Amino acid sequence: EAGVTQSPTHLIKTRGQQVTLRCSPISGHTSVYWYQQALGLGLQFLLWYDEGEERNRGNFPPRFSGRQFPNYSSELNVNALELEDSALYLCASSPGQTSGQPQHFGDGTRLSIL
Amino acid sequence: QQQVKQSPQSLIVQKGGISIINCAYENTAFDYFPWYQQFPGKGPALLIAIRPDVSEKKEGRFTISFNKSAKQFSLHIMDSQPGDSATYFCAASRANSGYALNFGKGTSLLVTP
Numbered sequence: 126e127a128g129v130t131q132s133p134t135h136l137i138k139t140r141g142q143q144v145t146l147r148c149s150p151i152s153g154h155t156s157v158y159w160y161q162q163a164l165g166l167g168l169q170f171l172l173w174y175d176e177g178e179e180r181n182r183g184n185f186p187p188r189f190s191g192r193q194f195p196n197y198s199s200e201l202n203v204n205a206l207e208l209e210d211s212a213l214y215l216c217a218s219s220p221g222q223t224s225g226q227p228q229h230f231g232d233g234t235r236l237s238i239l
Numbered sequence: 240q241q242q243v244k245q246s247p248q249s250l251i252v253q254k255g256g257i258s259i260i261n262c263a264y265e266n267t268a269f270d271y272f273p274w275y276q277q278f279p280g281k282g283p284a285l286l287i288a289i290r291p292d293v294s295e296k297k298e299g300r301f302t303i304s305f306n307k308s309a310k311q312f313s314l315h316i317m318d319s320q321p322g323d324s325a326t327y328f329c330a331a332s333r334a335n336s337g338y339a340l341n342f343g344k345g346t347s348l349l350v351t352p
Contacts, residue, residue: 129282156337158339158340160340167328167342167343167344167345168283168328168330168340168342168345169342170339170340170341173336173337173339175337180337181336181337181339183339215282215283217282217340219338227273227285227288228273228285228338228340229285230275230282230283230284231282232280232281232282233282
């Protein structure tokens with residue numbers, strides 16, 4: 126069974142640009158979570174999607190957004206990139222909000238802002 | 240505001256020894272407590288998880304101890320091996336947030352030969 130896959134693995138952008146990160150969940154999983162792992166800040170919850178809807182978001186500005194497609198894959202969009210957005214962005218999936226957990230993570234997208 | 244506090248930040252243990260990592264939380268609504276292991280360049284991998292109605296859970300060399308009244312839980316790695324050298328994260332979550340994980344800051348474990 127394939128795990129959570131994320132693309133691209135690495136990305137370099139400059140301040141002010143926009144970026145889109147992609148995530149494919151484990152087959153049969155309907156919930157997708159996004160986390161940011163920034164140096165010194167640890168792992169922080171960004172967004173949760175389930176059945177195509179945004180269900181919850183963490184303490185991040187609105188320039189962080191995303192969506193979930195009918196096949197349950199997901200995109201994370203970050204607008205007006207800032208230097209502090211440099212981080213590893215991790216996607217996790219779980220069977221759905223009724224079962225909730227466990228969450229299985231992909232290997233992330235490393236985003237560097239110059 | 241860090242909802243889950245983890246200690247120590249780093250840990251060095253000899254091969255065959257016991258590694259112990261501790262976490263504390265404040266929100267009594269948390270009802271799911273997983274531990275994740277992360278190797279460099281990889282995403283976190285679920286190790287073991289516990290719910291607050293259980294005081295201890297063991298899977299192989301990994302044991303979670305849970306103290307609901309103290310709002311603390313810990314990971315014990317028995318017979319630690321060099322291959323266990325990684326960063327370990329505790330986390331806590333609750334149903335009404337869709338089980339979005341609140342992570343501790345992580346413990347970097349080094350097991351020496």
